Amino acid sequence: MTLRERILAVYRGQKPDVVPYMLDLSHWFYHRRKMPWDLSVSYVDPERDLIDYHKQAGVGFYLPNLAAFYSVATPSDVKESTNQRVRDGHREIVWRIETSEGSIERVRRWEEQTYAWGISQWGIHEERDLRVFQSAMSRREFTPHWDRYRRWDEYVGDHGVVYLSTGYSAMGYLMHYWMGFENVVYAAADWPDLLRETVDAVNENSLQLVDLICESPAEVVIMGDNFSSDMQPESFFEQWSRRYYEEAIRRFHRAGKSVAVHIDGRLRGALRMIRAAGADCADAVTPTPMGDLSPGECRAEAGNDFILSGGVSPDLWRPETPIETFEAKVLEWLEQKQQTFRFMANAGDQVPPGAEERRIALMGELVEEHGAYTNGT
Numbered sequence: 606m607t608l609r610e611r612i613l614a615v616y617r618g619q620k621p622d623v624v625p626y627m628l629d630l631s632h633w634f635y636h637r638r639k640m641p642w643d644l645s646v647s648y649v650d651p652e653r654d655l656i657d658y659h660k661q662a663g664v665g666f667y668l669p670n671l672a673a674f675y676s677v678a679t680p681s682d683v684k685e686s687t688n689q690r691v692r693d694g695h696r697e698i699v700w701r702i703e704t705s706e707g708s709i710e711r712v713r714r715w716e717e718q719t720y721a722w723g724i725s726q727w728g729i730h731e732e733r734d735l736r737v738f739q740s741a742m743s744r745r746e747f748t749p750h751w752d753r754y755r756r757w758d759e760y761v762g763d764h765g766v767v768y769l770s771t772g773y774s775a776m777g778y779l780m781h782y783w784m785g786f787e788n789v790v791y792a793a794a795d796w797p798d799l800l801r802e803t804v805d806a807v808n809e810n811s812l813q814l815v816d817l818i819c820e821s822p823a824e825v826v827i828m829g830d831n832f833s834s835d836m837q838p839e840s841f842f843e844q845w846s847r848r849y850y851e852e853a854i855r856r857f858h859r860a861g862k863s864v865a866v867h868i869d870g871r872l873r874g875a876l877r878m879i880r881a882a883g884a885d886c887a888d889a890v891t892p893t894p895m896g897d898l899s900p901g902e903c904r905a906e907a908g909n910d911f912i913l914s915g916g917v918s919p920d921l922w923r924p925e926t927p928i929e930t931f932e933a934k935v936l937e938w939l940e941q942k943q944q945t946f947r948f949m950a951n952a953g954d955q956v957p958p959g960a961e962e963r964r965i966a967l968m969g970e971l972v973e974e975h976g977a978y979t980n981g982t
Contacts, residue, residue, distance in 0.1 A: 651669075680744050685700075780837075828864060919955075
Protein backbone atom coordinates (compact mmCIF):
# COMPACT_ATOMS: atom_id res chain seq x y z
CA MET A 606 0.00 0.00 0.00
CA THR A 607 1.09 3.62 -0.51
CA LEU A 608 1.38 6.06 2.37
CA ARG A 609 -1.84 7.67 1.22
CA GLU A 610 -3.65 4.34 1.11
CA ARG A 611 -2.43 3.44 4.60
CA ILE A 612 -3.67 6.71 6.13
CA LEU A 613 -7.06 6.54 4.45
CA ALA A 614 -7.46 2.86 5.33
CA VAL A 615 -7.17 3.68 9.04
CA TYR A 616 -9.82 6.39 8.70
CA ARG A 617 -12.11 4.03 6.83
CA GLY A 618 -11.84 1.35 9.48
CA GLN A 619 -9.69 -0.94 7.36
CA LYS A 620 -6.42 -2.51 8.47
CA PRO A 621 -3.43 -1.28 6.43
CA ASP A 622 -0.44 -3.47 5.62
CA VAL A 623 1.78 -1.27 7.81
CA VAL A 624 1.09 1.42 10.41
CA PRO A 625 0.99 4.79 8.56
CA TYR A 626 4.07 6.96 9.12
CA MET A 627 3.56 10.71 8.75
CA LEU A 628 5.20 13.83 10.19
CA ASP A 629 4.82 17.59 10.24
CA LEU A 630 8.38 18.57 9.32
CA SER A 631 7.66 22.19 8.43
CA HIS A 632 9.12 23.92 11.49
CA TRP A 633 12.21 21.68 11.50
CA PHE A 634 12.65 22.08 7.73
CA TYR A 635 12.44 25.89 7.80
CA HIS A 636 14.91 26.09 10.68
CA ARG A 637 17.38 23.66 9.11
CA ARG A 638 17.43 25.58 5.85
CA LYS A 639 17.16 29.02 7.47
CA MET A 640 14.08 29.70 5.38
CA PRO A 641 11.64 32.55 6.11
CA TRP A 642 8.87 31.58 8.53
CA ASP A 643 6.37 34.36 8.03
CA LEU A 644 2.95 33.98 9.68
CA SER A 645 1.60 36.94 7.72
CA VAL A 646 2.00 35.16 4.35
CA SER A 647 -0.14 32.30 3.03
CA TYR A 648 1.01 29.76 0.47
CA VAL A 649 -1.11 29.56 -2.66
CA ASP A 650 1.08 27.06 -4.52
CA PRO A 651 2.31 23.82 -2.95
CA GLU A 652 5.43 24.04 -0.77
CA ARG A 653 7.31 21.86 -3.21
CA ASP A 654 10.66 21.83 -1.38
CA LEU A 655 8.99 20.74 1.86
CA ILE A 656 6.85 18.11 0.14
CA ASP A 657 9.85 16.84 -1.84
CA TYR A 658 11.76 16.35 1.40
CA HIS A 659 8.89 14.26 2.81
CA LYS A 660 8.96 12.15 -0.33
CA GLN A 661 12.72 11.64 -0.27
CA ALA A 662 12.60 10.69 3.41
CA GLY A 663 9.71 8.27 2.89
CA VAL A 664 7.51 10.22 5.32
CA GLY A 665 3.82 10.86 4.81
CA PHE A 666 2.86 14.52 4.31
CA TYR A 667 -0.36 15.79 5.84
CA LEU A 668 -0.25 19.33 7.30
CA PRO A 669 -0.03 22.31 4.89
CA ASN A 670 0.35 24.79 7.75
CA LEU A 671 0.21 28.11 5.89
CA ALA A 672 -1.79 27.05 2.84
CA ALA A 673 -4.66 29.28 1.68
CA PHE A 674 -7.45 26.97 0.54
CA TYR A 675 -10.09 29.61 1.22
CA SER A 676 -10.04 33.36 1.76
CA VAL A 677 -11.69 35.32 4.54
CA ALA A 678 -13.20 38.79 4.20
CA THR A 679 -14.93 41.13 6.62
CA PRO A 680 -17.66 43.72 5.88
CA SER A 681 -16.77 47.14 4.51
CA ASP A 682 -17.22 48.78 7.91
CA VAL A 683 -14.43 46.62 9.34
CA LYS A 684 -10.83 47.50 8.54
CA GLU A 685 -8.20 44.78 8.93
CA SER A 686 -4.46 45.18 8.46
CA THR A 687 -1.32 43.11 8.90
CA ASN A 688 2.03 44.85 9.03
CA GLN A 689 5.63 44.07 9.90
CA ARG A 690 7.94 46.32 11.84
CA VAL A 691 11.22 46.28 13.78
CA ARG A 692 11.04 47.34 17.41
CA ASP A 693 13.99 47.27 19.81
CA GLY A 694 15.90 45.28 17.22
CA HIS A 695 13.24 42.57 16.92
CA ARG A 696 11.00 41.81 13.97
CA GLU A 697 7.30 41.93 14.80
CA ILE A 698 4.04 41.23 13.01
CA VAL A 699 1.07 43.40 13.97
CA TRP A 700 -2.54 42.39 13.30
CA ARG A 701 -5.11 45.17 13.72
CA ILE A 702 -8.92 45.26 13.52
CA GLU A 703 -10.87 48.54 13.47
CA THR A 704 -14.65 48.94 13.75
CA SER A 705 -17.01 51.75 14.70
CA GLU A 706 -16.63 50.63 18.33
CA GLY A 707 -12.86 50.93 18.39
CA SER A 708 -9.78 48.93 17.49
CA ILE A 709 -7.75 45.97 18.76
CA GLU A 710 -4.19 45.02 17.96
CA ARG A 711 -2.10 41.92 18.64
CA VAL A 712 1.65 41.50 18.14
CA ARG A 713 3.99 38.56 17.67
CA ARG A 714 7.77 38.85 17.92
CA TRP A 715 10.33 36.73 16.09
CA GLU A 716 12.43 34.56 18.41
CA GLU A 717 15.50 33.25 16.65
CA GLN A 718 16.33 30.65 19.29
CA THR A 719 13.01 28.83 18.93
CA TYR A 720 12.55 29.86 15.31
CA ALA A 721 9.01 30.94 16.11
CA TRP A 722 6.80 34.00 16.52
CA GLY A 723 6.11 34.46 20.23
CA ILE A 724 3.14 36.54 21.34
CA SER A 725 4.36 39.84 22.79
CA GLN A 726 1.03 41.70 23.03
CA TRP A 727 -2.53 40.47 23.43
CA GLY A 728 -5.26 42.45 21.70
CA ILE A 729 -8.24 42.26 24.06
CA HIS A 730 -8.09 43.83 27.51
CA GLU A 731 -11.56 45.23 28.23
CA GLU A 732 -15.20 44.70 27.28
CA ARG A 733 -15.07 47.19 24.41
CA ASP A 734 -12.23 45.22 22.85
CA LEU A 735 -14.25 42.03 23.00
CA ARG A 736 -17.13 43.78 21.22
CA VAL A 737 -14.74 44.84 18.45
CA PHE A 738 -13.61 41.23 18.08
CA GLN A 739 -17.20 39.99 17.97
CA SER A 740 -18.28 42.57 15.41
CA ALA A 741 -15.52 41.58 13.00
CA MET A 742 -15.29 37.84 13.56
CA SER A 743 -19.02 37.11 13.56
CA ARG A 744 -19.52 38.64 10.10
CA ARG A 745 -16.75 36.99 8.12
CA GLU A 746 -17.38 35.78 4.58
CA PHE A 747 -15.52 32.80 3.13
CA THR A 748 -14.56 32.15 -0.48
CA PRO A 749 -13.31 28.70 -1.53
CA HIS A 750 -10.16 28.06 -3.56
CA TRP A 751 -10.44 24.34 -4.13
CA ASP A 752 -8.24 24.60 -7.21
CA ARG A 753 -5.37 25.40 -4.85
CA TYR A 754 -6.21 22.41 -2.69
CA ARG A 755 -6.21 20.14 -5.73
CA ARG A 756 -2.73 21.39 -6.72
CA TRP A 757 -1.40 20.52 -3.27
CA ASP A 758 -3.16 17.16 -3.30
CA GLU A 759 -1.84 16.29 -6.75
CA TYR A 760 1.72 17.26 -5.82
CA VAL A 761 1.65 15.20 -2.62
CA GLY A 762 0.12 12.32 -4.57
CA ASP A 763 0.55 8.90 -2.98
CA HIS A 764 2.93 10.29 -0.34
CA GLY A 765 0.25 11.41 2.08
CA VAL A 766 -3.15 12.99 2.59
CA VAL A 767 -3.55 16.78 2.59
CA TYR A 768 -5.62 17.73 5.64
CA LEU A 769 -7.84 20.81 5.28
CA SER A 770 -7.96 23.01 8.37
CA THR A 771 -10.98 24.88 9.72
CA GLY A 772 -8.84 27.10 11.92
CA TYR A 773 -9.77 27.74 15.54
CA SER A 774 -13.16 27.85 17.19
CA ALA A 775 -14.18 31.10 18.90
CA MET A 776 -12.52 30.04 22.15
CA GLY A 777 -9.39 29.02 20.30
CA TYR A 778 -9.10 32.44 18.68
CA LEU A 779 -9.53 34.14 22.04
CA MET A 780 -7.09 31.92 23.93
CA HIS A 781 -4.32 31.70 21.35
CA TYR A 782 -4.59 34.87 19.27
CA TRP A 783 -6.34 37.71 21.08
CA MET A 784 -6.58 37.30 24.87
CA GLY A 785 -4.52 34.48 26.30
CA PHE A 786 -5.64 31.82 28.73
CA GLU A 787 -5.51 33.94 31.88
CA ASN A 788 -7.53 36.81 30.41
CA VAL A 789 -10.16 34.40 29.07
CA VAL A 790 -10.62 32.96 32.54
CA TYR A 791 -11.04 36.46 33.98
CA ALA A 792 -13.52 37.34 31.23
CA ALA A 793 -15.58 34.23 31.96
CA ALA A 794 -15.92 35.46 35.54
CA ASP A 795 -16.21 39.22 34.93
CA TRP A 796 -18.10 39.43 31.60
CA PRO A 797 -19.89 36.07 31.30
CA ASP A 798 -22.83 37.32 29.26
CA LEU A 799 -20.68 39.20 26.76
CA LEU A 800 -18.25 36.30 26.46
CA ARG A 801 -21.15 33.89 25.89
CA GLU A 802 -22.63 36.17 23.25
CA THR A 803 -19.26 36.54 21.50
CA VAL A 804 -18.42 32.83 21.50
CA ASP A 805 -21.84 31.87 20.16
CA ALA A 806 -21.81 34.53 17.44
CA VAL A 807 -18.30 33.67 16.20
CA ASN A 808 -18.95 29.93 16.28
CA GLU A 809 -22.18 30.38 14.34
CA ASN A 810 -20.21 32.26 11.71
CA SER A 811 -17.57 29.50 11.68
CA LEU A 812 -20.28 26.98 10.81
CA GLN A 813 -20.60 28.79 7.49
CA LEU A 814 -16.99 27.83 6.83
CA VAL A 815 -17.77 24.28 7.92
CA ASP A 816 -20.54 24.09 5.35
CA LEU A 817 -18.18 25.43 2.68
CA ILE A 818 -15.52 22.83 3.52
CA CYS A 819 -18.17 20.12 3.34
CA GLU A 820 -18.23 20.84 -0.39
CA SER A 821 -14.43 20.64 -0.74
CA PRO A 822 -12.49 17.74 -2.29
CA ALA A 823 -10.68 17.09 1.02
CA GLU A 824 -11.15 13.69 2.59
CA VAL A 825 -9.82 14.61 6.03
CA VAL A 826 -10.57 17.85 7.90
CA ILE A 827 -8.49 18.98 10.87
CA MET A 828 -9.95 21.07 13.68
CA GLY A 829 -8.68 22.08 17.08
CA ASP A 830 -7.77 24.80 19.54
CA ASN A 831 -4.37 23.38 20.50
CA PHE A 832 -6.25 21.44 23.14
CA SER A 833 -4.62 20.69 26.48
CA SER A 834 -6.71 19.38 29.35
CA ASP A 835 -5.04 21.68 31.88
CA MET A 836 -6.19 24.72 29.86
CA GLN A 837 -9.50 23.41 28.53
CA PRO A 838 -10.67 20.68 30.91
CA GLU A 839 -13.83 18.77 30.14
CA SER A 840 -16.02 21.10 32.21
CA PHE A 841 -14.70 24.18 30.36
CA PHE A 842 -15.07 22.49 26.99
CA GLU A 843 -18.62 21.48 27.88
CA GLN A 844 -19.55 25.07 28.67
CA TRP A 845 -17.82 26.93 25.85
CA SER A 846 -16.96 24.72 22.88
CA ARG A 847 -18.60 21.31 22.85
CA ARG A 848 -21.76 22.40 21.05
CA TYR A 849 -19.79 23.91 18.18
CA TYR A 850 -17.50 20.90 17.79
CA GLU A 851 -20.32 18.38 17.87
CA GLU A 852 -22.30 20.29 15.25
CA ALA A 853 -19.29 20.83 12.98
CA ILE A 854 -18.25 17.17 13.18
CA ARG A 855 -21.82 16.05 12.51
CA ARG A 856 -21.90 18.16 9.34
CA PHE A 857 -18.52 16.88 8.18
CA HIS A 858 -19.52 13.28 8.71
CA ARG A 859 -22.75 13.84 6.83
CA ALA A 860 -20.62 15.14 3.93
CA GLY A 861 -18.40 12.04 4.05
CA LYS A 862 -15.38 13.73 5.65
CA SER A 863 -13.20 12.28 8.40
CA VAL A 864 -12.28 14.62 11.25
CA ALA A 865 -9.02 14.91 13.18
CA VAL A 866 -8.71 17.23 16.18
CA HIS A 867 -5.35 18.68 17.19
CA ILE A 868 -4.47 17.91 20.84
CA ASP A 869 -0.91 18.99 21.49
CA GLY A 870 -0.90 19.35 25.28
CA ARG A 871 -2.12 17.41 28.30
CA LEU A 872 -4.03 14.32 27.28
CA ARG A 873 -5.82 13.06 30.38
CA GLY A 874 -9.48 13.90 29.87
CA ALA A 875 -8.84 15.60 26.52
CA LEU A 876 -8.78 12.34 24.54
CA ARG A 877 -12.04 11.29 26.14
CA MET A 878 -13.84 14.60 25.55
CA ILE A 879 -12.78 14.88 21.89
CA ARG A 880 -13.74 11.27 21.22
CA ALA A 881 -17.13 11.95 22.85
CA ALA A 882 -17.62 14.99 20.60
CA GLY A 883 -17.62 12.59 17.65
CA ALA A 884 -14.18 13.14 16.12
CA ASP A 885 -12.41 10.29 14.34
CA CYS A 886 -8.83 11.07 15.31
CA ALA A 887 -6.67 12.86 17.87
CA ASP A 888 -3.72 14.50 16.09
CA ALA A 889 -0.37 15.51 17.66
CA VAL A 890 -0.75 13.13 20.59
CA THR A 891 2.29 13.57 22.85
CA PRO A 892 2.76 10.74 25.37
CA THR A 893 5.48 10.44 28.02
CA PRO A 894 8.13 11.62 28.70
CA MET A 895 6.84 15.13 27.88
CA GLY A 896 3.17 14.16 27.92
CA ASP A 897 1.09 13.06 30.90
CA LEU A 898 0.00 9.62 29.63
CA SER A 899 1.97 6.62 28.42
CA PRO A 900 1.01 5.13 25.05
CA GLY A 901 -0.89 2.37 26.87
CA GLU A 902 -2.76 4.92 28.98
CA CYS A 903 -3.58 6.94 25.85
CA ARG A 904 -5.12 3.85 24.28
CA ALA A 905 -7.02 2.98 27.45
CA GLU A 906 -8.64 6.43 27.53
CA ALA A 907 -9.28 6.53 23.79
CA GLY A 908 -10.71 3.05 23.42
CA ASN A 909 -9.88 0.80 20.50
CA ASP A 910 -11.82 2.65 17.78
CA PHE A 911 -10.59 6.24 18.24
CA ILE A 912 -7.56 6.99 16.05
CA LEU A 913 -4.42 8.21 17.80
CA SER A 914 -1.89 10.03 15.61
CA GLY A 915 1.34 10.91 17.37
CA GLY A 916 3.68 9.02 19.62
CA VAL A 917 7.15 10.61 19.78
CA SER A 918 7.46 13.66 22.03
CA PRO A 919 9.64 16.63 20.96
CA ASP A 920 12.52 15.99 23.38
CA LEU A 921 13.12 12.53 21.91
CA TRP A 922 14.08 13.93 18.51
CA ARG A 923 17.02 15.98 19.75
CA PRO A 924 20.61 14.66 19.82
CA GLU A 925 20.86 15.05 23.62
CA THR A 926 18.44 12.13 24.01
CA PRO A 927 20.15 8.74 23.56
CA ILE A 928 19.16 7.10 20.29
CA GLU A 929 18.25 3.96 22.23
CA THR A 930 15.64 5.93 24.17
CA PHE A 931 14.19 7.24 20.91
CA GLU A 932 13.96 3.72 19.49
CA ALA A 933 12.35 2.36 22.65
CA LYS A 934 9.64 5.04 22.62
CA VAL A 935 8.85 4.46 18.94
CA LEU A 936 8.48 0.74 19.64
CA GLU A 937 6.33 1.44 22.70
CA TRP A 938 3.95 3.46 20.51
CA LEU A 939 3.83 0.64 17.95
CA GLU A 940 2.80 -1.87 20.60
CA GLN A 941 -0.76 -0.62 20.13
CA LYS A 942 -1.02 -2.77 17.04
CA GLN A 943 -1.44 -5.79 19.28
CA GLN A 944 -4.95 -4.57 20.10
CA THR A 945 -5.98 -2.14 17.33
CA PHE A 946 -4.97 -0.75 13.95
CA ARG A 947 -6.60 2.63 14.63
CA PHE A 948 -3.43 4.68 15.03
CA MET A 949 -0.66 6.47 13.13
CA ALA A 950 3.07 6.75 13.82
CA ASN A 951 3.72 10.47 14.05
CA ALA A 952 5.43 13.12 16.15
CA GLY A 953 3.86 14.61 19.23
CA ASP A 954 2.96 17.81 17.36
CA GLN A 955 5.86 18.91 15.12
CA VAL A 956 9.37 17.57 14.75
CA PRO A 957 11.21 20.41 16.57
CA PRO A 958 14.02 22.64 15.33
CA GLY A 959 17.35 21.06 16.11
CA ALA A 960 16.06 17.51 15.74
CA GLU A 961 18.60 14.98 14.57
CA GLU A 962 17.87 14.24 10.92
CA ARG A 963 18.79 10.57 11.04
CA ARG A 964 15.96 9.92 13.49
CA ILE A 965 13.44 10.70 10.76
CA ALA A 966 14.73 7.79 8.66
CA LEU A 967 15.22 5.58 11.71
CA MET A 968 11.61 5.96 12.76
CA GLY A 969 10.50 5.02 9.26
CA GLU A 970 12.65 1.89 9.39
CA LEU A 971 11.25 0.91 12.78
CA VAL A 972 7.69 1.41 11.54
CA GLU A 973 8.27 -0.72 8.45
CA GLU A 974 9.87 -3.50 10.50
CA HIS A 975 7.74 -3.49 13.63
CA GLY A 976 4.56 -1.85 12.35
CA ALA A 977 3.73 -4.44 9.70
CA TYR A 978 0.50 -6.38 10.20
CA THR A 979 1.30 -10.05 9.64
CA ASN A 980 -0.33 -13.29 10.75
CA GLY A 981 -3.52 -11.45 11.61
CA THR A 982 -1.84 -8.86 13.87
